[in-house]
Amino acid sequence: MREYKVKTIRALDRGLEVLDYLHRSRNASLHDLHLATGLPKATLTRVIATLEARGLIWQRLADGAFMASHTYQPRPPQVNDENFLVEVASPILERLCQKVNWPSILAVPRLDHMEVIETNSPRSYFSHIPLGPIGFRVNMLRSATGRAYLAFCGAAEREAVLQRLRTSNEPGNYLAQRPEAVATLLEETRNRGYGIRTEDFGGHYDKTRREFNDGRDSIAVPVWAGEEVVAVVNLTWMDKVASVEQMVKKHLAQLSQATREISVRLMSHEQ
Structure with missing residues (x-):
């Protein structure tokens, strides 16, 4: 892996951390994400708003759970999913x-x-x-x-x-x-x-x-x-x-x- 002599982008890293967790857990509440990442809920709310605006995640109506969008899954979505x-x-x-x-x-x-x-x-x-x-x-x-x-x-x-x-x-x-x-x-x-x-x-x-x-x-x-x-x-x-x-x-x-x-x-x- 190449070493870069620059700082990473913390905000981007936080967003990817949340997205990775949602891919692994399939769904999570704001509190679940707070416990999993340790990020403040105010920060998580901004991350979620950004990811949702980009179509990377979505929120289920029934219980408000956040889920990773199938649009960016590694395989095409299937109608029986x-x-x-x-x-x-x-x-x-x-x-x-x-x-x-x-x-x-x-x-x-x-x-x-x-x-x-x-x-x-x-x-x-x-x-x-x-x-x-x-x-x-x-x-x-x-x-x-x-x-x-x-x-x-x-x-x-x-x-x-x-x-x-x-x-x-x-x-x-x-x-x-x-x-x-x-x-x-x-x-x-x-x-x-x-x-x-x-x-x-x-x-x-x-x-x-x-x-x-x-x-x-x-x-x-x-x-x-x-x-x-x-x-x-x-x-x-x-x-x-x-x-x-x-x-x-x-x-x-x-x-x-x-x-x-x-x-x-x-x-x-x-x-």
Whole structure:
């Protein structure tokens, strides 16, 4: 290594130290960075603002965690990389929230349920409606989000999910034992173009609305990457404020536009 007879740039070194830590840790709060680097939080705030302005890092909506941008990763981002999906979707979800005020989640499929990987709830005008948190399990057959995924995913994937649900012991998956009802509700979802909750779903994975009622309702639209559904975005509101029909008329176009924008950005990075 060549030796330079000059001083290094301390400010640049600090920025690279923060960036290196975020690459290694995948995500960190301001306090995490303070503990890891020993830098004062005021200094870290300036470093973060600089890195974010250059597109080197970004901040997750759900919990405010900072993450290294995939734009500068050593390999091209992939549409099946969930951190990349969140990075692409977060600013779009924030703009959606500004337009409609009500909060949304971004969820992806797991073996037998959907999982929340991002939410704009903290930025919502109605921030008292907490959605998520990250990692929250969403019922596949009774939620708007799960129905939107199952209705539009590939046939082989759909049958694999339904098979897992049919053998499940969880009370919330009871619908899987009624194949004709499932086929009907999924066909209705495809014809409608978006998912809605079942009447007995109050937000709890297993309990009925009579047992647990979050007082909300939702609609959900899939996010496509080419011909594959990779995620779902929903829109949630207090059910006493508006009916599903009213929210569809008022905000479905904006929700659908947001999912299309996420899809376009995903595919533009893939090419």
